[in-house]
Amino acid sequence: MTVRICEVGPRDGLQNEAEQLSPRLRAEFVDRLSSTGLRRVEIASFVNPERVPRMAGAEEVCATAKPVAGVEHAALVLNPRGYERLARTRCVEARMAFCVTESFNRRNQGRSVEQSVADVGGIVAAAHADGRRASVTLAASFGCPFEGVVDPGRVLDLAGQVAAAGADEIVFADTIGVGVPRQVTRLLTGAAALGVPLGLHLHNTRNTGYANAYAGLEAGVSVLDSSVAGIGGCPFAPNATGNIATEDLVYLLEGQGVDTGVDLDALLSAAAWITEVLGRPLPGQLLRAGRFPAPPR
Template sequence: MDQPSIEIVEVSPRDGLQNEATPFSTDEKVALIEGCLGAGLRRIEVASFVNPARVPQMADAEAVLARLSPAAFDGAIGLVLNERGLDRALATPLQEINYVVVVTETFSEKNQGASVEENLAMAANVTRRAREAGLRTSITVSAAFGCPYEGEVTPQQLYAIVDQVADLEPFEIAIADTIGVAVPRDVHERMQGVREIVGSRPIQLRCHFHNTRNTGLANAMAAVEEGVTVLDASLGGIGGCPFAPNATGNIPTEDLAYMLSRSGYHLGVDFARLFEVVDLLSQKLPNPVPGLLTRAGMFPALS
């Protein structure tokens, strides 16, 4: 019997690095991306087309893309937050972009300088233009479980946004716990509601969890139990949102891959090569990465 498959979207080159104070050179970013590719990670967030004054770590997006191998573009993803970002992405070989819609007004203004309504209108324009240019568009619904400024986010608030996003017909909708407040019960409830809203439309569902309160891996498994087959993760667990206070810590890719592989899912990941890339990050960053698998080692041990 074939193993069920889970796809990991590697976000360390974008979501991982954007909140790190340690600068990474263009060559180091390219080495990170190519290392992820060599470890079997096929979909990778490689760049963010945002204002370099606001996110300096992402200032060299075009330079990074210019140095990637052709194979990287089969699954490379670029983040865009407005039409200016889309214009930049369209001038590159990227075949996929990700747009972000925030559930709450205050965070939407902080993240993109626009109201939720304005952001949804922009998402419609970006999705349409990207489709006309032959690019796939995924839309991340951010602050889906809680907001750093407004507090609790109700399921009804989330569903109202997902309903409007689904009408734009992206190929994928990602539900993001941007500040790491969710617990598995929340994930079960909200993913069931999201799936009902999407209905029979050909929209893939994906989840993005932060491990801020040490619930990220449990939430990822809850999402899988609800039929989600695509999960975001970041090597070593690095990352966070610069515009969301205390939004630290993505799920460590290697820890997630270990949990899922031991649970009987096929990932296509080479753990030995994955460890090598985590080691590159560990040597560069001033503090140990949050991920635990590279400290404890595989079980059974890698031969």
């Protein structure tokens, strides 16, 4: 069984932390993660730094983070302008994202869903012309803060349009952490016929994140997003919590017999480092509880 992990701590994690880290420190974070056996890291976001100050200096992060053989560095874009910035960096993958509900997408990206789908076509074409991979994330695929539970039929329809536009991967995101396993199963089985690798981006806001990851594994998911130590819960927004924690996900996956390729001790070191940098207790639990069985001394 092959499942790839996409580490999103430097992007979705840090984007939602109270602490502002310099591009240099974020690049060091990326370097630490790139030496753990993780094969893909989302290292930056090419969004407006006035709207998302934590991601300011994305170009510097990309220029400073060291390329590592076998490790792909990806970055988030929301529109063609973002892709143009990414195209001037070493990133080998663009991860485009939009929200599947009209009210959330308009609020978050200032565009209709239809406009965002049109953007997908342009970004995928540009990325492919540049020799890059293009992944597309359907945000709020499980529930929307404005529109409630999201109809899976609507999500699958959009997934079909994104696949037709040539996306190399489609990721269903539980952006606000409300999903349950049967939604995961429904989306993954419904989209299987598209013939595109499918991913999940999960938040553990209501303690369903790891159950959803397991449901995804059972349904043949190809990619799981996670952030080391589970960073991303903003202390100023008590309702927000981070992505599922990469080290806890690795513990679960390896326990299920999946070879993640990750050196868990190295990953725990990276988790300990970012915990110290951010200076607050983080949601990942393996760092506190320890591996089991304990590694030989």
